[in-house]
Amino acid sequence: xxxxAVIFIIVSVVLTxxxxxxDRRKTIMGMKKGLNMFRNIAVPxxxxxxxxxxxxxxxxxxLIVKYLGAGSGFWGLAIAxxxxxxxxxxxxxxxxxxxVLIKQGASYTTVATFMTTLMMVGVVTLPLEIKYFGxxxxxxxxxLNFITAIVxxxxxxLFL
Numbered sequence: 001x002x003x004x005a006v007i008f009i010i011v012s013v014v015l016t017x018x019x020x021x022x023d024r025r026k027t028i029m030g031m032k033k034g035l036n037m038f039r040n041i042a043v044p045x046x047x048x049x050x051x052x053x054x055x056x057x058x059x060x061x062x063l064i065v066k067y068l069g070a071g072s073g074f075w076g077l078a079i080a081x082x083x084x085x086x087x088x089x090x091x092x093x094x095x096x097x098x099x100v101l102i103k104q105g106a107s108y109t110t111v112a113t114f115m116t117t118l119m120m121v122g123v124v125t126l127p128l129e130i131k132y133f134g135x136x137x138x139x140x141x142x143x144l145n146f147i148t149a150i151v152x153x154x155x156x157x158l159f160l
Contacts, residue, residue: 016031041090044090045090045092045093048089048090048093049093049096052093052097052100056100056104061104061105064101064104064105064106065104065105065106067079068080068101068105068106068107068110068111069105069106069107069110070107070109072107072110076107076109076110077109077110077113077150077153077154079110080110080111080113080114080117080153081113081114081117081146081149081150081153082117083114083117084113084114084115084116084117084118084121084149085117085118085121085122085123085142085146086123086124087118087124088122088124088125089118091118091119094115094118094119095115098111098114098115101114107157108156108157108160109153109154109156109157110153112152112153112156112157113149113150113152113153113154114153116148116149116152116153117145117146117149117150120145120146120148120149121142121145121146121149122142123142126138126139126142129141129142
């Protein structure tokens, strides 16, 4: 059976060849831009993965279960929401982190809350948001998204 990665690779190669046949110059230019984007993403991605790996190595699974597990209750949810709101991690890095947290014993509720606040709430980026959207809009957006993230986490916990 072919897995998704093989299918994506085959489709990507076929479409790249079609693009190359249609317009060689644009395809080469696009490949160069893609390579530059990969270079720009690779270093921060690896740094964050190394940092998370070290933290998860140092922090024993029992501690993760205690503070983020099913028995952590309201405080586990609060910790996940606050850490997710403050942390500035790209979305594509957060999924492996969520997987590791679940494997280490964190509950689906806390991981869902962490992931949702990570994507929707930006404490670190708040000054930039205030600059472009205004103080009231930026704060209202973050507060509403914080509340929504907690509701989503609770719903995920109820269904899983």
